Amino acid sequence: MVRVSAVSRTYRLxxxxxxxxxxxxxxxxxxEFVAIVGRSGSGKSTLLNLIAGIDRPSAGSVVVAGTDLGQLSENRLAAWRGRTVGVVFQFFQLLPTLTVAENVMLPMELxxxxxxxxxRPRALELLDQVGIAALADKLPSTLSGxxxxxxxxxxxxxNDPPVLVADEPTGNLDAATGDAVLNLLEGLAAAGTCVLMVTHERDIAERVPRTVTLADGRVAQDTEAVPC
Known part of the structure; x- marks a missing residue:
């Protein structure tokens, strides 16, 4: 589903x-549910952005769901992203003037x-899946984190993407709420979605079946949890 090969990303400052x-x-x-971990500046979010097609590598290739992202123009890449990759941000990035349901409907419209x-029926189904269907017509500002x-x-x-990337999805949540969000991501992976999550929280990473550790922009370790 995701294949990153000899990828480098260089920025000029x-x-x-x-x-x-x-x-x-x-x-x-x-x-598969994969946690990408490492210290600040290790390249975690950069890697996630490359897989989501938000950024492009300086060298190497990124192939997601059979598509070589390096072969796509910016317009085709944006259209591909909307169909293929779901992105969950740490700070939610919900549009404040749209209701919760309208926020969920927006990618469908685009x-x-x-x-x-x-x-709208699909938005309500998805909100029910994550347990907040009753809040569909509320504005984001009225919701808890x-x-x-x-x-x-x-x-x-x-848009029912085969790949979901999440950048610190539990970083701003209390322990109980973060646990509930992690349960949701585990359920998505169990249903067949490829889930890649950046996290700095050790206890969260320990629950994920596979952990990829980055250090100084390189893969330092790639381990799978040992079943109990």
Missing amino acids: GTAVFEALRGVDLTAHAG SGGVPGARR GEQQRAAIARALA
Whole structure:
């Protein structure tokens, strides 16, 4: 489902050069739940952005769901992203002037993949899946942090993407709410979605079946949990 091959990402900061990623290789399959961990500045979010097609590598290739992202123009990449990858941000990124349901419907409208008459019913189904259907017509500002993150997950699933990437999805949540969000992500992986999650929280990473550790822009360790 995801294949990152010899990927490097270099940024120029004035006259200085910063290597965020250096020759990274990573493969993840449908139904796999992978935690990407490492210290601040290790390249975690950069790697996630490359897999989501938000950024492009300086070298190497990124292939997601059979598509080589390097072969796509910016317009085609944006259209591909809307159909193929759901993105969950740490700070939710819900549009404040739209209701929760309208936020979930927005990706459907932008991609055009869901007929107009089907969009609200699908949004309500997704909100019910994450446990907040009763809040569909509320504005994001009236929701708790955990409820907003659930709404963000529902929005990420709007176009039924085969890949979901989540950048610190529990970082701003209390322990109980973070646990509930993690349960949702585990359920998505069990249903066949390829889930890749960046986290700095050790206890969260320990619950995920596979952990990829980055250090100085390289894969330092790739381990799978040992079944009890």
